[in-house]
Amino acid sequence: MAAAHHEPLAEPAQEILRRLGVPPAAYANGELRTISPIDGGQIGRVRIDGPADAARKIEAAHAAFQVWRSVPAPRRGELVRLFGEELRAAKADLGRLVSIEVGKIPSEGLGEVQEMIDICDFAVGLSRQLYGLTIATERPGHRMMETWHPLGVVGVISAFNFPVAVWSWNAALALVCGNTVVWKPSEKASLTALATQAILARAVTRFGSDAPEGLAEVIVGDRAVGEVLVDHPQVPLVSATGSTRMGRDVGPRLARRFARAILELGGNNGAIVCPSADQDMTVRAVAFAAMGTAGQRCTTLRRLFVHESVYNQFVPRLKAAFGSVAVGDPLATTALVGPLIDAGAYEAMQQALAAARLAGGSVAGGERVDLGRPDAYYVRPALVEMPEQAGPVLEETFAPILYVMPYTDFEDAVRKHNAVAAGLSSSVFTRDLGEAERFLASEGSDCGIANVNIGTSGAEIGGAFGGEKETGGGRESGSDAWKAYMRRATNTINYSRALPLAQGVSFDID
Ligand code: NAD
Numbered sequence: 484m485a486a487a488h489h490e491p492l493a494e495p496a497q498e499i500l501r502r503l504g505v506p507p508a509a510y511a512n513g514e515l516r517t518i519s520p521i522d523g524g525q526i527g528r529v530r531i532d533g534p535a536d537a538a539r540k541i542e543a544a545h546a547a548f549q550v551w552r553s554v555p556a557p558r559r560g561e562l563v564r565l566f567g568e569e570l571r572a573a574k575a576d577l578g579r580l581v582s583i584e585v586g587k588i589p590s591e592g593l594g595e596v597q598e599m600i601d602i603c604d605f606a607v608g609l610s611r612q613l614y615g616l617t618i619a620t621e622r623p624g625h626r627m628m629e630t631w632h633p634l635g636v637v638g639v640i641s642a643f644n645f646p647v648a649v650w651s652w653n654a655a656l657a658l659v660c661g662n663t664v665v666w667k668p669s670e671k672a673s674l675t676a677l678a679t680q681a682i683l684a685r686a687v688t689r690f691g692s693d694a695p696e697g698l699a700e701v702i703v704g705d706r707a708v709g710e711v712l713v714d715h716p717q718v719p720l721v722s723a724t725g726s727t728r729m730g731r732d733v734g735p736r737l738a739r740r741f742a743r744a745i746l747e748l749g750g751n752n753g754a755i756v757c758p759s760a761d762q763d764m765t766v767r768a769v770a771f772a773a774m775g776t777a778g779q780r781c782t783t784l785r786r787l788f789v790h791e792s793v794y795n796q797f798v799p800r801l802k803a804a805f806g807s808v809a810v811g812d813p814l815a816t817t818a819l820v821g822p823l824i825d826a827g828a829y830e831a832m833q834q835a836l837a838a839a840r841l842a843g844g845s846v847a848g849g850e851r852v853d854l855g856r857p858d859a860y861y862v863r864p865a866l867v868e869m870p871e872q873a874g875p876v877l878e879e880t881f882a883p884i885l886y887v888m889p890y891t892d893f894e895d896a897v898r899k900h901n902a903v904a905a906g907l908s909s910s911v912f913t914r915d916l917g918e919a920e921r922f923l924a925s926e927g928s929d930c931g932i933a934n935v936n937i938g939t940s941g942a943e944i945g946g947a948f949g950g951e952k953e954t955g956g957g958r959e960s961g962s963d964a965w966k967a968y969m970r971r972a973t974n975t976i977n978y979s980r981a982l983p984l985a986q987g988v989s990f991d992i993d
Pocket residue numbers: 640641642643644645649667668669670704705706709710713724725726727728729732733746747748749750780781782879881907949950954
């Protein structure tokens with residue numbers, strides 16, 4: 484019980500914030516209590532931005548855009564390069580703060596910062612590769628081309644479970660593309676946002692005076708302040724990561740004012756284990772994908788279809804892995820599964836398990852692990868054998884629950900795999916080339932991410948990230964995701980003295 488009373492993580496969290504140069508006024512006496520899920524204790528009191536503060540910051544970012552868009556892109560890349568350097572220097576501190584604020588195990592907290600560094604490297608290279616096409620024109624003496632221009636203020640709304648990496652995927656690209664950024668972090672993870680902002684400020688100071696004030700702003704608060712960002716006419720693009728419920732509200736609001744949206748919403752990710760799958764590797768891949776980050780990744784594996792011929796060998800092995808994985812304080816032990824974010828997450832998990840039992844499911848695990856901390860919610864990951872895909876299996880519950888179902892026919896398994904509302908990530912485990920290719924083909928997985936012999940989670944930044952259907956359709960991070968952060972102009976240049984019209988139209992005036 485002691486852990487909950489003396490709030491032992493407030494001091495280490497605030498020490499990191501001090502070291503990174505965050506002013507205490509931002510996190511010491513504000514209205515928003517920040518809680519560590521590790522012990523349920525308060526680690527900060529963050530000052531909230533009201534609607535007027537939010538509007539002022541958006542306007543500052545808009546003013547900064549007028550300057551930043553004219554700075555040459557490779558020079559903008561230099562700022563992101565310096566930010567990557569500052570992140571390398573601050574990696575241990577920021578990674579630990581991620582662990583304290585959202586409960587990730589140390590390697591995952593550090594991994595999140597590594598992802599920020601990786602996207603900075605990617606964006607630096609990109610700053611010299613914002614290519615447009617030159618297109619053959621039907622008119623003699625003409626040239627046609629595409630030019631990509633900066634867009635404006637990019638709003639970023641982020642979720643608690645990747646409190647800093649998701650912002651960096653957006654911000655690193657947005658900044659090299661010539662945009663400015665206003666970030667509304669999760670109300671459950673404001674401290675890591677303030678820390679990230681301080682790290683960026685160091686890079687801006689080193690960069691020099693051509694970085695305008697207001698280049699990157701943070702607005703702290705809950706959905707009310709997020710709505711200010713969504714509705715603001717000076718924000719032409721909002722990249723919003725979170726639940727499908729959030730996207731259902733944000734998407735239409737943006738559409739109403741013809742703003743762009745990148746929606747990165749919930750997932751209900753599935754995998755198929757085929758008869759030829761390498762079982763040793765598959766057990767490990769499934770265990771990480773289903774239990775890593777305590778089931779609180781958008782790409783967490785939640786549904787598993789196992790061929791009936793291997794079901795009785797494979798599922799008991801998986802169950803043993805679920806039963807033996809260490810659950811505990813991620814900073815004080817070598818546990819692989821840390822806490823759920825809060826009581827609400829715990830209750831949602833218990834409700835889903837109750838519904839699964841009602842639907843004929845057989846539940847192993849799922850119970851609360853008592854660490855003597857009444858305000859922290861540790862659970863054993865649950866493996867639920869279901870007779871069919873029904874009830875809670877059809878929805879994302881943001882907790883470590885893996886629903887396992889047998890299948891007979893591969894095509895039927897793919898059909899069931901696709902028969903949910905979300906469409907983020909998916910995997911097939913097989914040594915059969917035909918099955919692997921069918922899963923990746925147009926009639927295979929309908930997700931934004933489809934993998935072979937690797938789990939659903941743990942994407943790297945080089946590929947575009949995002950999903951289909953109720954996952955929202957957005958893409959961010961690698962590949963050509965940068966195009967969403969720029970506006971495209973098609974330019975036709977007549978270098979002749981004639982004026983031929985397209986499509987043979989004639990319009991001769993005397
Ligand atoms: P959430 O939807 O509760 O909150 C996400 C963010 O949206 C927060 O900053 C919140 O303040 C803000 N918000 C909520 N409603 C809003 C509104 N109407 N207008 C403006 N802002 C609003 O999600 P969460 O609990 O923090 O995160 C978990 C969810 O996020 C899961 O569903 C998970 O799958 C999803 N997620 C998706 C991705 C992805 O890339 N697809 C990545 C991470 C998390």
